[in-house]
Amino acid sequence: MTRIGVVVFPGSNCDRDTLYALELAGAEAIPLWHEAADLGGVAAVVLPGGFAYGDYLRAGVIARFSPVMRSVAAFARDGGLVLGICNGFQVLAEAGLVPGALLRNRGLRFLGRDVQITPERLDTPFTRSVPDRHPLRMPIAHGEGCYYADEATLTRLETEGRVLFRYARPDGRPAWTGDDAANPNGSLRGIAGVLNEAGNVAGLMPHPERAAEAILGSDDGMLLIRSLVESAAERAGSGGAVVVAAP
């Protein structure tokens, strides 16, 4: 069984849901305590949602300096699969493992509601089980989710195929900044999730683990969880790093 680790920071609050969703997808999911540098031989790491270290100073910044994150950074450098969800995305951005930053929501309010996101790529370790580019429905729950990067970085992300998800309007088209109904935090170019340069680290603001079963209102998130588990299983089998080429 493929072992996947879920990091538990003080203040993480989606770690149990994430462990549950990974188990549901057939993984052996284990918690990784923030003070432990040993990743326990996992084939992939998930940084879950929550408020790591109380979100003090800036969301994600203090978590970045924790012992477990040094190991996660080294794991990522070696090609290991890392997925950051919500607060986990903020941690990855602060650590420089994915580009950009997550700013305070445009409307200043904490947002807890369903959104639609469109996968821009179906050939990544995080989206391989998604059948097509139809919008996926899952919740957001954040105060700082407005994706920001400078113009040059945004353009580079687009040309290199590293925009993984965009917020989508009901008709499936991208929700640009100012479309407050479909892109409620004001993310630039509608970006809801990105990939690092090598394609083995991804972050997204919406919560796939909260949309992992039909009883939760949507099981679209399970497509992402299953993608990660399958990719991790493949890696654990081959022992090689997964590298995603640009389209």
Place this chain on the structure above:
Amino acid sequence: MNDDRPQAPGDRRHDLRPEQSFRYAVNVMPKPGILDPQGRAVEQSLPHLGVEGVAAVRVGRRVELSVTAAEEPEARATVERLAAELLSNPLIEVHAIELLGAVAPLEAVR
């Protein structure tokens, strides 16, 4: 961070000079051009106070801290590093360091 790194500014392991305590403020502001919804919210509240002629409100963060070092430049180097790596995110924020004062010897402030 890494233990094998060259001695960083502020590392006082091998320094026998008398130490002083320097007090700094690090002022962190959103970069020009970055949307600052907090500043905008403050600005939009001004008419309710009957205040006119106030514009370009930006909300930042101020962190004050004391650093012990033999000389001020050494202490400032430590603050510079903290400001750039922890207290601000250079992608979205700028910082300015302000020396508030020095107290010597260190024991005097305890």
